[in-house]
Amino acid sequence: MSTATAIDADAAPWSPAQPVLEVRGLNVDYGAGRDAVRAVNEVTFTLRRGEVLGLAGESGSGKSTLAYAITRLLRAPGVITGGEVVFHQPSASGGPARTVDLLAADARELAGIRWVDLSMVFQSAMHALNPVARIEGQLTDVLKRHRPDMAPAERRARAIELLGMVGITPDRLSSYPHELSGGMRQRVMIAMALALEPSLVIMDEPTTALDVVTQREILDELMRLRERLGFAVIFITHDLSLLLELADTIAIMYAGQLVESAAAADLLAAPRHPYSLGLLNSFPALHGERVKMTGIPGSPPSLRAMPTGCKFHPRCPHAFERCSAEQPALLTPAGSRGKRTVACWLQTGDRVPPEPLGRPEGDRSQDLAVGGH
Template sequence: MSHNLSPQAAGAAADVTRDAVLTVRDLNVVYQGATPVHAVKDVSLTLHRGEILGLAGESGCGKSTLAYAVNRLHDWPAEVTSGSVTFHDRDGEDLDLLALPPGRLRRFRWSKLSMVFQGAMNALNPVTTVRAQLEDVLTTHRPGMSKQERGARCAEVLELVGVEPRRMASYPHELSGGMRQRVMIAMALLLDPQVMIMDEPTTALDVLVQRGILREILRLRDELGFAVVFITHDLPLLLELSDRIAVMLRGEIVEYDTAETLYRQPRHPYTRRLLDSFPSLTGERGAFLRDGAADRTQVPTDGGAR
């Protein structure tokens, strides 16, 4: 099975069926209206078990639209017009996610594939305790669990993400931004999913908190074996975190390769521009623009403007 990718995006197309857990083929999503917007165009991706697949691109390029389409969370006017999304369960069953009936889809979400939404730091209910919100997931999807079992499971996942179980009695406003984000990740882990989609999970967090959460994601992936689709505009972050990276531009995957190859040998001009947009912390001082032309004069040591 091969990817329908542009020549620039063909780098990781080989061996796409090896231990795959999720495959997306020729997916198209259109926002219908007087002037339809083709937000996702013929996207094909494969996620392997235990892999972290990064999805990079500027705001508005279709990253979140793709994630919502995979999880069938779109409402009208968004419409999947063609393509397929297949989940390869551990038990050997292949599920066509775009064709699952509502009841089966409801049971599938969170238990097989969970999602940490963009802006998740503020997604918790402000008038309900952390315990009540975590237990609600278990009550819905694991109705046979006792109250004691639910409490033990909630405490377990909070500990996994570095939050003390006593915080279950807290309300969201009593937690820091980093702790709220960790609670959302714990919620996504409650049912031991095989795939987790994380849409900008570290947005609005300071660098130190972001670093701590990324370490937790890597540790949990190694410990629990789930696969991750990590969505962000921050390409350098993905180079450090991901096994493979797909670069998205105007709804299309324009480059798709291992993180190392994409860093050392980027093929698409947009990928090169993304890499060049982040300054080096160790390199020599470079030129900066003045009156639209490159100026080779060094930046003043006092930080003043020229």
């Protein structure tokens, strides 16, 4: 199986224009047979070197399930039932990239990719770190496993360098996780994820439960490291206002499906899906006129009782008859000039979308004042 997954071995040399990750029609179920529920449904996207893809949506929308499926870390009863996850693994010698189908890769091949070329920062650093091992041991274990030729002194020097990259002093190498603050533990997780300079880092709610000052420090440090090292990022969060500052592209998930994907600036200026607009209107502005908060009425649907047609239509203020009968496909909306996709019957060209869902692209004169923007 290992040889079968090494497709397209004669690809062009690694460059910023090449994709790092291609996800095509990915499906994930929980359970099997008649009791199975679809948690991720036909998700497709491409991520290129150095890009930040923000994945946003309410709790239960399938964001973390998607991340665990991509990395093949999904636990039972989760089952990947369809699709492709193609990872373009850079060559250590600087030669052609090697294309690997992660869903077909065997355990040995996955072990050679995880943490080396693809790493992940988990939601809870306290639970992800070993509570009975010192920070030095946890950082050097990664190096010992994947760089067996490194001498102990070199591993320690690299651990010190990694902590310095995320703003932690060397004396913390001897600390246990419980002796660090939440922000420091999260920084250690980021340092560990970057230990082998991967080309892709998946971050699942990395700043959850941190105060806003610590959150800002960690995100600023992360962006500096991304500029320096050139890795791509999938950043998962429910905080859309955060992604508007951080991401190049934002993908919105609802009920296990992607409902809109666009450049961050375009999504802010001219959202196309009513759910995206609802998320944007859920955050108070830090300046400008006082505006009554609207939010999104209702709750996300149960995976066991999904509505017919568009999964958002029971909560959508603009829904009409077709929305409850047919599921819209994820397509480029009528009149769009950018790399935007949206799954909404309002955007097919058959109707005039209501404001601001019909605002012209490129018009920044009426940007939504979200989270200080």
